Amino acid sequence: MNPEGQARASRLGQTWDDLVSGHPSSDASMDLLSEIQFAQEVTSVPSPPTGLQAKVWRRVHGGELPSALSAIAISPSPNGVAHHDIALDLNHRTIAARTLDLLGIGRILAIGMIAGFAAGFMSGLWVRLAMRIAGSLTSDRNRGLLTQEEAAVGQLTIGGTLFLAMFAAMVGIVGGVVYLAVRRWLPRHPAMRAVSYGVLLLAVFGFIVMDENNTDYQLFGPTLLNVGSFSLTYLVFGVLVSVLVDGLDRRVPRPRPLASNHARTGAIVLLASIAILLVRGFGPGFAVAGLAIGLLLTICLRRFSTRTSWRLDFDSPVFLRVSALGLIVPGLFGFYLTVQGIVAILAG
């Protein structure tokens, strides 16, 4: 084949590869695309006869082919958004596959934590607004008094606002992770899911803010308005975290297996970076010793992981039952405390 023909063959192969991977290049030549279409058309064959799929399955498997499994394969959770598609199975797995599992866990945890932080920060600002409303509605004689948190009523500072928002952001990280744990049981509709998470948070963790011993609710502003505006914080946070987590989960790409040469290059770069840091920080002797210990630990870990039978499947029925129980029991207790707190505050 002449060089021109080779170049065309290579371009045809690349264009077809792009199509196969589902990412056709926008600048793909129409000429090459029509070549591919032509090959597909002249070699197209009829679809399998109806019922053949189930028949072959019975033959090779012995059982009945479950219906609507395609959907389950893509989204195993009831509401279709929260599939914990991570099964950490250290048995009979390649290192690459295990790395993928861990990257998958890291990805979803990072999404939950980032979303929780952002939603928490914004909820902190909402709390500040609620405090401002309460402060503005309080009687003049209360202005300047200190609240239980030792904040002067009617005086809002940027420093205080930022501190509150950052504190809420830190707490929000936990809220983001909790959302990951419970979202599979929330409603399918995005808006309903977001609101119900907020209501759930209020029901279970409302007692943290709805403290019956906090007299500020009665002292500053109308009690009912205070209870309402601070309760809304949970709803604001729930909605924000739900929208952010689900949005990020759709947009952030899932980890893909690295080509072995990429993995090798990555490992060399990582080791070289660690070596340079060790040499700069502690000297060459320490660096060599540190790398040797690291290598030894890696070998031990690899041997240990291939000989032991660890299995952690987040979709297994046992795990789901245990996690549901672990959420329901403290949840009911939290709900009881929240209701008690609200009733006590409103009763004065």
Place this chain on the structure above:
Amino acid sequence: MEQLAVGNPVTTIDETMLVARAKRDRNAFAPLYIAYFDRVYAYCYRRLGNPDEAADATSAVFSRVLESLASCRDASFRSWLFAIAHNTLTDLHRARRFAHSLDDTLQLRDRGPSPEDEAIAHETTRTVAALLSQLPTDQRNVLELRLTGLTSKEIGAILGKQPNAVDQAQHRAVSRLRMLTANPDAVTERHR
């Protein structure tokens, strides 16, 4: 350009997860089976040119896949699956050739084609299998695997070729198909 949509039904990460589950539980193989059934059937159909034989071959492929699932170590399940499909069909071809040669040796077969056979043969020259049979084996293998949705690299891994060799064989195959379809008489002539 409807046919050009060749995106894969199951993403790599989903496949890794599903394969891991299927190794522990045979029932969990069902989603992968559903995702790839049509493609395996089409691959068998193209190679055998007969729906009944394609159905049997599809069954043989998935039997082998289920038997040897524990040994699936590849990062790409589909390239592993189609490697099994390719080997299964190669074995079937070999067995068929052996049966035919045995018939010939024992003179169990009437060598002369009947009028019906001739009519069918004329018709089958128009079929996909007949068209593909006009291609040299390496080009045909590459094109058949390509039509299942594999990449050059994956095809190369199955056939033991470099990706650029796959690209060249594929290019030649497509050019040849153009020539063969432009001149059907040449197809019939060559087929004979």
